[in-house]
Amino acid sequence: MVRYVIYADQEKDIAGLELFLRKATYDRGEWPLVHSYIGADALPDYLKFVQQNPCLIMLAAVPGARGREVAEQIRRNNRDARMLWFSDRANGVCSYQIGVTWFGLLPVTPESVASALDACKIQPPERPCSNKSHYTTAIE
Numbered sequence: 001m002v003r004y005v006i007y008a009d010q011e012k013d014i015a016g017l018e019l020f021l022r023k024a025t026y027d028r029g030e031w032p033l034v035h036s037y038i039g040a041d042a043l044p045d046y047l048k049f050v051q052q053n054p055c056l057i058m059l060a061a062v063p064g065a066r067g068r069e070v071a072e073q074i075r076r077n078n079r080d081a082r083m084l085w086f087s088d089r090a091n092g093v094c095s096y097q098i099g100v101t102w103f104g105l106l107p108v109t110p111e112s113v114a115s116a117l118d119a120c121k122i123q124p125p126e127r128p129c130s131n132k133s134h135y136t137t138a139i140e
Contacts, residue, residue: 006036007046007070008061013106014038017061017086020113028117043070047077054080057120061086063106071098084116 004021008014018034025032037046050058058081062070067087075083075098082101085091086108095103102119104112 001031001033003033003056004035004059005046005050005056006034006059006061007043007074008036008038009040009066009070011038013061013063013086017059017108017113020108020110021059023110024114024117027114043073047073050074050078050081052078052080054078057082057084059084059086059116061106061108063088063091067091068094068098071095071100075099082120084120086112 002025004025006014006017006021008017014036018036021034022032035049037043037049050056058074058078060067060071060074060083062085064087067085068091071083071085071087071091071094079099083099084102084104085095085098085100086104086106087095088106092103102116104116
């Protein structure tokens, strides 16, 4: 099982992301554990939750200058976890400087979520998942 932790400043930026994430992971035979944090007031709780935990995938859906600030904070807080950032074109180049695993444009689509998971090297299990099997990810 993989733990996903999502952050967005606004409800509209996260709309559909969790749904697309669940569908993409189910299609890969994974049973995800998803935590979502929405709003500027939730950022400290998000950062506390993901702090120094390399065994998760962090998602952020934040555009503009605020998006860059948030992405930098998230990456400083957790250098080792995989980070997926959905934002606007202006943040594309700085995503490399920040060291995100995958960068995509808002609005989020089912295809962009599937592409993000591909970047994380999420592999389908050798046999179908059951309640007794656990899902693993490739080690980077």
